[in-house]
Amino acid sequence: QKEVEQNSGPLSVPEGAIASLNCTYSDRVSQSFFWYRQYSGKSPELIMSIYSNGDKEDGRFTAQLNKASQYVSLLIRDSQPSDSATYLCAVPNQAGTALIFGKGTTLSVSS
Amino acid sequence: EADIYQTPRYLVIGTGKKITLECSQTMGHDKMYWYQQDPGMELHLIHYSYGVNSTEKGDLSSESTVSRIRTEHFPLTLESARPSHTSQYLCASSEGLTGATDTQYFGPGTRLTVL
Numbered sequence: 588q589k590e591v592e593q594n595s596g597p598l599s600v601p602e603g604a605i606a607s608l609n610c611t612y613s614d615r616v617s618q619s620f621f622w623y624r625q626y627s628g629k630s631p632e633l634i635m636s637i638y639s640n641g642d643k644e645d646g647r648f649t650a651q652l653n654k655a656s657q658y659v660s661l662l663i664r665d666s667q668p669s670d671s672a673t674y675l676c677a678v679p680n681q682a683g684t685a686l687i688f689g690k691g692t693t694l695s696v697s698s
Numbered sequence: 699e700a701d702i703y704q705t706p707r708y709l710v711i712g713t714g715k716k717i718t719l720e721c722s723q724t725m726g727h728d729k730m731y732w733y734q735q736d737p738g739m740e741l742h743l744i745h746y747s748y749g750v751n752s753t754e755k756g757d758l759s760s761e762s763t764v765s766r767i768r769t770e771h772f773p774l775t776l777e778s779a780r781p782s783h784t785s786q787y788l789c790a791s792s793e794g795l796t797g798a799t800d801t802q803y804f805g806p807g808t809r810l811t812v813l
Contacts, residue, residue: 688741
């Protein structure tokens with residue numbers, strides 16, 4: 588069974604700082620990776636997906652993938668209080684039928 | 699914006715009752731999923747469907763059952779609710795064009811409490 592590991596946090600950063608969230612996975616053959624954001628009491632929403640090694644940028648968010656080291660990270664630049672949420676890392680399961688989610692990292696951005 | 703709906707949003711029910719959680723999507727997605735999430739814990743896949751008349755059990759064993767008679771509808775049923783079923787149930791869908799690697803869109807969830 589694949590495993591997805593995340594530091595549960597909480598990760599606390601001041602407003603305007605860079606927040607760095609990390610995720611490691613156990614299956615070397617994973618080809619796609621997803622970051623979801625989940626506000627307390629709400630359902631997950633997709634932030635970014637990444638398939639290739641390197642960086643992918645979308646606004647204030649940058650996903651970084653290193654398949655050799657089996658980790659994927661999410662950087663949030665100019666963090667805002669509205670970014671305070673739990674960030675979930677997800678990879679496809681071995682059967683390729685659905686996603687396996689990590690427990691998530693809780694981010695708190697203070698103003 | 700995802701058009702996926704779940705009802706009810708909140709349900710408090712007594713032990714032994716039969717319940718059905720509704721999930722509908724208007725995006726024409728082939729693949730649909732049910733996840734279970736306890737507070738502060740990860741999502742666990744309990745059922746999925748690749749299309750009409752296709753249903754499979756997920757990675758987490760569940761006493762619930764599902765059906766997929768129409769593309770847009772994927773209800774989950776518990777024949778006899780127990781307190782151990784208390785959790786948040788999240789429905790999701792995806793286009794299904796590239797297997798599990800396509801984006802999943804989540805509904806708002808149903809928070810179930812069994813007394």
